[in-house]
Amino acid sequence: MTETEIPTIQIIDAKDYVGQTVRIGGWLRQKRGSGKIAFLQLRDGTAFFQGVVVKADVPENVFETAKELKQETSLYVTGEIHEDSRSSFGYEMAVSDIQVIGASQDYPITPKEHGTEFLFDERHLYLRHIKPFATLKIRNTLIAATYEFFNQEGFIKLDAPLLTGSAPEGTTELFETDYFGQSAFLSQTGQLYAEAGAMAFGKVFTFGPAFRAEKSKTRRHLTEFWMVEPEMAFMDQEASLALQERYIAFLINKVLEQNDQELDLLKRDKDLLRSYTQLPFPRVSYDDAIQLLQDNDFDVQWGVDFGSPEETFLANHFSKPVFITNYPKEIKAFYMKRHPSRDDVVICADLLAPEGYGEIIGGSERDTDYDYLKARIEEEGLSLDEYGWYLDLRKYGSVPHSGFGLGLERMVTFVTGEDHIREAIPFPRMMHRIRP
Numbered sequence: 001m002t003e004t005e006i007p008t009i010q011i012i013d014a015k016d017y018v019g020q021t022v023r024i025g026g027w028l029r030q031k032r033g034s035g036k037i038a039f040l041q042l043r044d045g046t047a048f049f050q051g052v053v054v055k056a057d058v059p060e061n062v063f064e065t066a067k068e069l070k071q072e073t074s075l076y077v078t079g080e081i082h083e084d085s086r087s088s089f090g091y092e093m094a095v096s097d098i099q100v101i102g103a104s105q106d107y108p109i110t111p112k113e114h115g116t117e118f119l120f121d122e123r124h125l126y127l128r129h130i131k132p133f134a135t136l137k138i139r140n141t142l143i144a145a146t147y148e149f150f151n152q153e154g155f156i157k158l159d160a161p162l163l164t165g166s167a168p169e170g171t172t173e174l175f176e177t178d179y180f181g182q183s184a185f186l187s188q189t190g191q192l193y194a195e196a197g198a199m200a201f202g203k204v205f206t207f208g209p210a211f212r213a214e215k216s217k218t219r220r221h222l223t224e225f226w227m228v229e230p231e232m233a234f235m236d237q238e239a240s241l242a243l244q245e246r247y248i249a250f251l252i253n254k255v256l257e258q259n260d261q262e263l264d265l266l267k268r269d270k271d272l273l274r275s276y277t278q279l280p281f282p283r284v285s286y287d288d289a290i291q292l293l294q295d296n297d298f299d300v301q302w303g304v305d306f307g308s309p310e311e312t313f314l315a316n317h318f319s320k321p322v323f324i325t326n327y328p329k330e331i332k333a334f335y336m337k338r339h340p341s342r343d344d345v346v347i348c349a350d351l352l353a354p355e356g357y358g359e360i361i362g363g364s365e366r367d368t369d370y371d372y373l374k375a376r377i378e379e380e381g382l383s384l385d386e387y388g389w390y391l392d393l394r395k396y397g398s399v400p401h402s403g404f405g406l407g408l409e410r411m412v413t414f415v416t417g418e419d420h421i422r423e424a425i426p427f428p429r430m431m432h433r434i435r436p
Helices: 011-017 060-068 116-121 130-152 191-201 237-258 260-265 270-275 286-295 308-318 370-379 388-392 408-416 427-431
Strands: 021-033 037-043 048-054 074-083 091-102 156-158 176-179 182-186 203-211 224-233 283-285 322-325 348-353 358-366 401-407
Touching: 011 021, 011 048, 011 091, 021 060, 021 091, 037 060, 048 060, 060 091, 130 203, 130 237, 130 260, 130 408, 156 191, 191 203, 191 224, 191 388, 191 401, 224 237, 224 408, 237 260, 237 270, 237 322, 237 348, 237 358, 237 401, 237 408, 260 270, 283 286, 286 308, 286 322, 308 322, 308 348, 308 358, 358 408, 370 388, 401 408
Parallel strands: 048 091, 156 203, 283 322
Antiparallel strands: 021 037, 021 074, 037 048, 074 091, 176 182, 203 224, 224 401, 322 348, 348 358, 358 401
């Protein structure tokens, strides 16, 4: 077979070329060996596998090239694909030729352990490594599955503006910018715009970046993240909860179906993940959650929001995601519907993930009373002029409606089982070194 007849493939397709000679373009992740054999750990953006260079089977210059290769050198390798039962990938290449494309010297992320701060400063390079590779592949699956789920559920995708003149979630966590002499803010949420869309299309969802000027170094917080925010007309809270748990199960099942290799790379317990797809999820009122916490020696009083220890205990207590329903009105957003028989709580729910990953969904039924919402907007110190359009939704054919928001990065960390949200930060934030 001449060089022009040798097919160029990707590593992920190696299973289809067993016994054939192929060429693959990629990078050297690591290498090891002896004077007679070199093991090249290769990657090409689709998967990782091993190329084996046996000195006795290749020209001398090929083996010498293999010995001199440095970490992250780009290269073409040519050789025969073999099955490899010892590796989780299942295939390797018996290398017969190596062509160096781009040299690499003194690559900073060596095989030793590195700290979080160091990896933050090398995010543009850390993308190449196993954890971010597997994590971002799973993130991509979650994004594609989100579109698939909502399309099959009859939703319309809308895009909310990123620059707004108002503060849907309050004024203390906003990034302010100058908009031609006027104040504007990076959006915290697309929810209010989605409510307008639901009055036009029935069921809509927005999906885009959200910004929180909340300076924090915890693993749960980002200044920029991506939010999925569905809004549904003619839907009460219980129907919304049923939709939410179907959505979570759908996402997890898609990852189990499509990312088996990536879950193995992350050493994620797939049976445990599968258990989280068993529906329905438990529903526990805020009142009962407070009692459960107090019974287990937590120093919490009714009216406080839950922190990480409380959320972790509650979700782990049920060994699966759990809805905590009907929080106190004073700690929730102004637009949430009042409870029909109590003035101190609203009809809402947070979905808490087990294993310490906290809230992955927050949602509520939305109040439809014009006068009540107007008063709540004033109580929150928000501008009635800025919210006039939102109040209009209650004047012209309002209907019962519900919605929720899922933080994509939080969902990624939960599904992947990663300890730090840095593994889920998309590329633009890496380049600008904006820390969580």
